[in-house]
Every structure is written in C-alpha cells, then in structure tokens.
Amino acid sequence: MAEMKMYLDDDRSWRGRTISVRPARWYASVRLERDGYVDTLTARDEDPSLAAGFAEAAERFNDQATTRIWYDGYPGSFLSSTGARGVTLYTPFTYMESAREALRMAELHHDYAALHSLSDELALPLDDWLRPGERELVRGTDFSPPPTVFLSFLRGQASRRGLRLNGRAEAGSVWVRPTVPALQKRIREALPERYPGWVDQWTGHIDPGGTIWRPWVGGREQDLSRGAVPIGFHDAPVPSIGRCPCGFSLASGRSDTEHPSRHAQWAFGIRVPKNLEFPLALAVVTAQSPIAWRRLAGRTGRLPQRESGYDFNSWSHDIGEPEETPERFRAYLLQADEHVVGYLAAHDTDRHRWWDLVKGSAYDQPDGTRRPSIDMIWVADTYRRHGVGGTLLQALADDSGCEITDVSWSHPVTKAGQHLARRISPGGIWVS
C-alpha cells in the first residue's frame, strides 16, 4: 500500500495543508502537514498555532492507539511529533480511515469529538487487567494476541505504572498477579504531584476464597519470594566524588558507559592489539617506529594525561609518517598480562640543573651534558608499588648508555615522580 495524500486547501502548492497516510509494518502514520501553511500565516502576521484542545486530543489518541499497537505485538517505539508544523497520529490499520477523517475534522472545523471517541474505542481495559489479585485471563475472551505476546505487553504496561507482574503464559491463557514493589509505592506516595490520584490497591490484597491453584512449572522467583519480608529502605548520606582517581569527572554528566572502560584502562593498562608482536616485556617505541606502535604509545600516554589533567599527551608521535627527531623522542612500554602497564616517555636534551633533594635547595648551576630527560613516567594503578617505575628507569638508563642517576626529570616533577627519584637517587636529581 503506497502513501496516500489528501489536500485540505484549494491551494495545492507547498502552501496548502495536506494529510498523508503512510503504512508501516505494524501500523500506519497519519500526518497532517502544516509547514507551508505556518510559513504563510507567519508572513501575514497571523497566529499559526494549533487551535486549543487539538494537541491534547491528538496526544490522547496517540496514547491509546500506540498502546493498542504494542498490544498487537509491535516491539518498537514511536516519535512524538505534535506541534504547529504538523500532527502525526499512529494508528492500527483498522482505524486508518477514521483517524484521517478525525484529523481533518480537527484541523478544518476545530471539532475534536471524533478524535476523542476513537480514543475511547481504542482504549484497552488495562485497569482491569492490572487490578490486584491472581487470576487467569483467557485468549479470545479477555484478549486476542498470542499469550506470550500479551504477557510481555502486559509486563511492559505494568512496569510503566510502577507495578510488577508475576505471570505465566499457558497455551490459551495467561495467569497474572500484579503487585506493587515497596520502592514504587514509596515513590508514588512521596510524590503525589507526579502521580495524581495514585492509590495503592495492591499491597495487602487478599484473593477472595483464599489462594487459587496455579499451574507453575519449574522453579520461579515467584515461589522463592512467597511470604518474604519486604526490603527496608533508609535515607543515608551518599558519598559524592567529583572526580575519580582515573581522572574521569563524575560530575560532568557524561555517559556512564564511558567511565568503566576508561577506568579499566587506568587500572589495568592498554590491551596490546592482537596484530602486534610484543614478544618480550619491554618495547622501545621511537618517532621512527611503525604507526601501530606509535599509536599504542599515544593511547598509553593519554592515561597519565587524564589522570593528572594535563593539556597535552606526553607522546605526540602517533600520527604521520616515521620521522627522525634530533631529540630522539622515545617511549618505553612495559607489558604484563597482555597489557601495557608501564610507560616512560623521554627525549635527549642538554639543559639541566641539579636539584638537591636533601637540602631541598633551589636548582643549582646549569649543566650542559646531553642526558635523557623523562617527559612522563606512569604505571597502571593495579601494578603500582611493584617496582615497575624502577624497571622503566633502568631501561631508559641502559638504552641511553648512562646510569640511573644520570637521567634528568622534566620539570615539574610529580609527587609520585619525586618519590621514585628519591628512592633511586636519594641525594638529588637532574631536572630539565
């Protein structure tokens, strides 16, 4: 079935209003298009908004009709779009024609009676299905879709109303017992303005004539919670952490799926990509290395950058072609458990000063020896206090043909860096 379009005005150009009916797989959308009409009225300084009561009637129709479409088995959702520029009704196919006519009456004659009476016709007996008590609803008498479809629909509707549906689909019926969870009851009673008219009919409901026999098959949560004492809730001060130690800002309102993966990298390091051969514990990556290695160094470098909130990544050679740098930029990556857990970025420079860690003095006279200078040293959180920093420093010294005490530290030296430096070289360190 193709789209059908009806013109509401004599003007059949873009300025005129139209109603189109577009069939989808589970339902049809009936769309009143007012776009050009609104522009024309606005240009004439006239009010283009929908007449009073129109939006309300359309929304009421959609509430009932979309519930009905879900009942028929549609698993998806709907976009709500009712405004001056157009009104969309979602309707079961059997109501397509009447919905179009009701929409035409509403727009041309400001008559919403047809919309309202369709809403009444479409309404399902949800209050009855979800009233308290255990009972069997029979297909063909109480409902028409297949029992499993109906049960899943009813569960969704129950949870929209804060109810929990204990239920089971049989061959030609469903057994249901709606209850209200204590938390939902408390929320609704505490916020009457959000749930006007809500009355708890479910708590303490006793089925007339005692318990109905109900054909449970297999172990279900239902049986294991029968007669259980409800959970008690208390208010308590909740810790508020503005910023996680990994550097993620918890107050920023960013997606909370992002934090766990970042936090895991901070705690366990960056996973070594499958396509990289990393046969020994330590890799020396330079600005001349293959791009996959330079990228791995760059990804690892981002972890201390985030943790300490630095503006720049200490490894910036993760783009472009291999290049020879006079300062010999390099990154030492230490691998454990198939992750890069230790990272040291360094380059050579010949401007240093001696910093006496005993006297804590200001920096001494300049030194012009060419030395390796540490731009960043970082260890994944889980691997800290296991000597990884010392291993990285030793690798840098060995690779640079000098002693550990000869290496220089980029200013400013972090607390963790100072701690490491003091252990390695208690008298003092070179800074650059």
Ligand SMILES: [Zn+2]
């Ligand atoms: Zn974190």
